[in-house]
Amino acid sequence: DxxxxxxxxxxxxxxxxxxxxxxxxxxxxxxxxxxxQDPGLGLRLIYFSYDVKMKEKGDIPExxxxxxxxxxxxxxxxxxxxTNQTSMYLCASSTPDRGPIWxxxxxxxFGPGTRLLVL
Amino acid sequence: xQQVKQSPQSLIVQKGGIPIINCAYENTAFDYFPWYQQxxxxxxxxxxxxxxxxxxxxxxxxxISFNKSAKQFSLHIMDSQPGDSxxxxxxxxxxxxxxxxxxxxxxxxxxxxP
Numbered sequence: 001d002x003x004x005x006x007x008x009x010x011x012x013x014x015x016x017x018x019x020x021x022x023x024x025x026x027x028x029x030x031x032x033x034x035x036x037q038d039p040g041l042g043l044r045l046i047y048f049s050y051d052v053k054m055k056e057k058g059d060i061p062e063x064x065x066x067x068x069x070x071x072x073x074x075x076x077x078x079x080x081x082x083t084n085q086t087s088m089y090l091c092a093s094s095t096p097d098r099g100p101i102w103x104x105x106x107x108x109x110f111g112p113g114t115r116l117l118v119l
Numbered sequence: 120x121q122q123v124k125q126s127p128q129s130l131i132v133q134k135g136g137i138p139i140i141n142c143a144y145e146n147t148a149f150d151y152f153p154w155y156q157q158x159x160x161x162x163x164x165x166x167x168x169x170x171x172x173x174x175x176x177x178x179x180x181x182x183i184s185f186n187k188s189a190k191q192f193s194l195h196i197m198d199s200q201p202g203d204s205x206x207x208x209x210x211x212x213x214x215x216x217x218x219x220x221x222x223x224x225x226x227x228x229x230x231x232x233p
Binding site: 043096 | 128153160161164168208219221223224226
C-alpha cells in the first residue's frame, strides 16, 4: 500500500512565525503536491514537484515556498505565517507510470493532512 | 476562473437512496475525470475515474455518467449506506507522459441518514 505521511496532524502558530510542513512518501513516486483545503473552496494546489530539486507553482503559491532535496520528501515552508493561512494542508504523491489497465490516469495518493491554526 | 464546477455543496439522503453529484468543466483538453472520497480526519482517496471515450463506468455501487458534448459528468451512488457519508470531490486533468495536475471541484458533503 502507498503510504504518504505528514509530519504533524495539528499545529498552532503565532502570526509571523516560520512553519515547515514535511511530507514523506514510500512508493518512489516522481510527483509530489501540496494543497490547502478550506470549507467551500475545495482543494487548491499550492506547489508541486515532478523531480528532485524541481518545483512548479500551482494556483495559489503566494506566501509559500517548497523544497524537494530527496525524492521521497517534499516540504512546504511558510516563511512568515498570517491568519489567512489557517487551513488544512494536504500532501499527495503520484507516478506517471501506468499500472493495471483500469488505471486510466495518474492517481494521487494523499496524506492525512495537517491542520494549521495561525493566531 | 473555476474550471470544474461541482454541485450541490451538500446533500442529505436516506439510506437506500441514490445521491447524485454533478460536475461541469470548461477546458475541452481535459481527458481524465476522477472522483475522490474523503472521510473526516483522512485525506482524499480515489474512488472511481473515467476517460471521455466512454459514457458510463460502474464500480460496485458507484457509477460515473459522462456527457462529453455537454462537458458534464456525475457520480451516482446506488443503494447508499450511512458508511458512504463523506465529502466527494470531482476532478479533471490532462493525461500526458510526464506529470499531470488535478483541477478539483469544491466538494460535496454527503450525509446518508440511517
